[in-house]
Amino acid sequence: MRILVTGFDPFGGEPVNPALEALKRLSATLGPHAIERRPLPTVFHRSLDVLGDAVRTLRPDLLIAVGQAGGRTEISIERVAINLDDARIPDNGGQSPIDQPIVPGGPAAYFTNLPLKAMVRALGDAGIPAKVSNTAGTFVCNHVFYGAMHLVATEFPRMRAGFIHIPFLPEQVARHPGQPSMAVETVVAGLTLAIETAAGRTDDIAVADDATH
Amino acid sequence: MRILVTGFDPFGGEPVNPALEALKRLSATLGPHAIERRPLPTVFHRSLDVLGDAVRTLRPDLLIAVGQAGGRTEISIERVAINLDDARIPDNGGQSPIDQPIVPGGPAAYFTNLPLKAMVRALGDAGIPAKVSNTAGTFVCNHVFYGAMHLVATEFPRMRAGFIHIPFLPEQVARHPGQPSMAVETVVAGLTLAIETAAGRTDDIAVADDATH
Amino acid sequence: MRILVTGFDPFGGEPVNPALEALKRLSATLGPHAIERRPLPTVFHRSLDVLGDAVRTLRPDLLIAVGQAGGRTEISIERVAINLDDARIPDNGGQSPIDQPIVPGGPAAYFTNLPLKAMVRALGDAGIPAKVSNTAGTFVCNHVFYGAMHLVATEFPRMRAGFIHIPFLPEQVARHPGQPSMAVETVVAGLTLAIETAAGRTDDIAVADDATH
Amino acid sequence: MRILVTGFDPFGGEPVNPALEALKRLSATLGPHAIERRPLPTVFHRSLDVLGDAVRTLRPDLLIAVGQAGGRTEISIERVAINLDDARIPDNGGQSPIDQPIVPGGPAAYFTNLPLKAMVRALGDAGIPAKVSNTAGTFVCNHVFYGAMHLVATEFPRMRAGFIHIPFLPEQVARHPGQPSMAVETVVAGLTLAIETAAGRTDDIAVADDATH
DSSP states (O other): OEEEEEEEOOOTTOSOOHHHHHHHHSOSEETTEEEEEEEEOSSTTHHHHHHHHHHHHHOOSEEEEEEEOTTOSSEEEEOEEESOBOOSSOOTTSOOOOSBOSSTTSOSEEEOOSOHHHHHHHHHHTTOOEEEESOOOSSHHHHHHHHHHHHHHHTOTTOEEEEEEEOOOHHHHTTSTTOOBOOHHHHHHHHHHHHHHHHHOSSOOOOOOTTOO | OEEEEEEEOOOTTOSOOHHHHHHHHSOSEETTEEEEEEEEOSSTTHHHHHHHHHHHHHOOSEEEEEEEOTTOSSEEEEOEEESOBOOSSOOTTSOOOOSBOSSTTSOSEEEOOSOHHHHHHHHHHTTOOEEEESOOOSSHHHHHHHHHHHHHHHTOTTOEEEEEEEOOOHHHHTTSTTOOBOOHHHHHHHHHHHHHHHHHOSSOOOOOOTTOO | OEEEEEEEOOOTTOSOOHHHHHHHHSOSEETTEEEEEEEEOSSTTHHHHHHHHHHHHHOOSEEEEEEEOTTOSSEEEEOEEESOBOOSSOOTTSOOOOSBOSSTTSOSEEEOOSOHHHHHHHHHHTTOOEEEESOOOSSHHHHHHHHHHHHHHHTOTTOEEEEEEEOOOHHHHTTSTTOOBOOHHHHHHHHHHHHHHHHHOSSOOOOOOTTOO | OEEEEEEEOOOTTOSOOHHHHHHHHSOSEETTEEEEEEEEOSSTTHHHHHHHHHHHHHOOSEEEEEEEOTTOSSEEEEOEEESOBOOSSOOTTSOOOOSBOSSTTSOSEEEOOSOHHHHHHHHHHTTOOEEEESOOOSSHHHHHHHHHHHHHHHTOTTOEEEEEEEOOOHHHHTTSTTOOBOOHHHHHHHHHHHHHHHHHOSSOOOOOOTTOO
16 A cells, blocks of 8 residues: 655744654554655645645555644544635745635535544544544645545545644744644654554444534 | 524523524614524424525525534634534434435535625624634534525525524533633624624625634 | 722723723612722732722722733632732833732732632622632732732731632624633623622632632 | 652542653653652642651652643643642542641742742743643642642751642543643653753742743
């Protein structure tokens, strides 16, 4: 199985991005599977060009994009990507789109095809805080998530894909009093287990989402 | 202009629902417009039967459904409804659907066609806390929001429709230490202004969503 | 019974102070009791000069000082004042004391002599969110609270005194996305009931503090 | 220099206490200094008997007691201990004191004599989230903190002593959706640096408390 994991470069004035830090520490293999790790620019559309090239070259069976969600306490497995860019801050290319579709004429949203409840449970059982999230926001994270699912819908119907949001790192929070954080080791352990769970099954488990609402 | 506003009956062990309390206090007219106010049962699907009947009878130009979002600090104008029921707690009919589509074969999501940024700004200018929200959850609130937009898409293309989430009332929070609340008078003033803004314009203003992220 | 209630003028860049807004709306009588309402400057030491003059002139039986605690969700009845000024922002006179005693040689802290559990319960029973708080911070609010209790300890042993912190007003939060707020009407109802309870009994009820921890 | 560090056993239905987990992983030496590590029972008064015996036997130069503060995001260096027990939940001996003094006739509060601003800054500079806290609550943590400072005041005037609150561990939060957590490795690094800073200086630095208020 070929697995592609992506992470963003720092944005919004932060010197690091926890997604990129985690990516660097992720193992290059997971049992019999190879994990390709690719950075993405935190730039609307250019990120999707880079992602599209990587997917067309590597033809992964499983794609997981990872991004920072400052202020969240858990690793969040995202459920749904929406066809909308609405930027509160400029991206790293200086763009601040307001209420623009990502793919004009595309569907309003895509659901992930990952087994998200099984992923959340696997992390919880391992003592790693995790939840299902019903919004990936409207910045570059949601943009890449939507773009990834659009690749599934239009070019790679057998690829499984999704997005995982991770909290600030402790070193970031040392400068943001009052915000929760998660150690990079916990994040890497969580991502590894999430990838392993997603690689190991296609159907999800039938449990209510304890963390939703 | 005919305006239909709905609110849910209490659920989850709460003796009141702030949406229904606000509905009772909402004026029956707004300038030249008549406001019809209808309670909805907090029950998957039955709520949509009641809503569908009301819309087919009243043929409103504007439909705003209102629901409780315990734990939120502001009035939230919802942006997007997703085609999914996932119930952490049973509805008032005892149903707890897990990961079920609301409309099998329906689109993954619908965006509201209300001018939500203009609504948020109008409330903010009047000193009433408000924000855009990118998730209405996966319980009966999102269910009714999706159903409302499905009516727009399939039967009433000229109807404008959306969903507004409101915080707990102070009297509820007196029993939930640590949760934010909003006085029913503030909620009613906010809903009135939101309805007035939605009735008065079809296009939205082009501002970034300060509250998103 | 003579009752003195004080509130601060706005600080920290806020155009209003909810304490002063509530003070303006508070009734001048409460049953047989007269309520004197006095504004205090948000300035270290000068606030205590004004308070001391008022207490020596009016000789109240009950003194309740009221201040803003931005970010809190409930009306907080403060339990303890500490002998320390530590200012994160300048006061309205431009002073930012760091780790200074309020009264050199004074005791490290004073407990209020108000029946705070009875006050919290009275508000809760009336549907107004309230809790006991174990810290009034280290800015001018705690400064005035400590000064008030020092007056009790040194000059007015029969006076009962305490401090009540109140949340932001909705109009303030309309400019602080994500913060909880409370309508001025709810605040005034809560303060009135708190004063009434404090005026009506000297002993407290023996219940654990549900909100502490 | 002899250093004593204490941690509590689990309470409130939790299978672990992060303080005890951190204590187990703390080094027995710190440069030239020996660190004695002692568990304390989460029981009012019995905890102080154990602490008193340990202090009288070991005669430490520096005493740091560590406890869990579920819901906090940072390592909190406590500023002040108050002479009051008020238990929302029973301790591990089944006691739930309500509004009782810890030491009848003792002062209302004691300030720590640790250099807390310097400790917070050292942790922040090392990328570990930390803040000054102005309340240690009213449960066994505050009880032990007050008891420790009372030992300083009455028997060991040259001992330096204080209390550090730490967040939930990730494995606890995996069962408490929505709560922040901190990896035990981050906690141990933070405690080590806090102890090192406290051992290395007696005076504090003159900076405002960025985290207070």
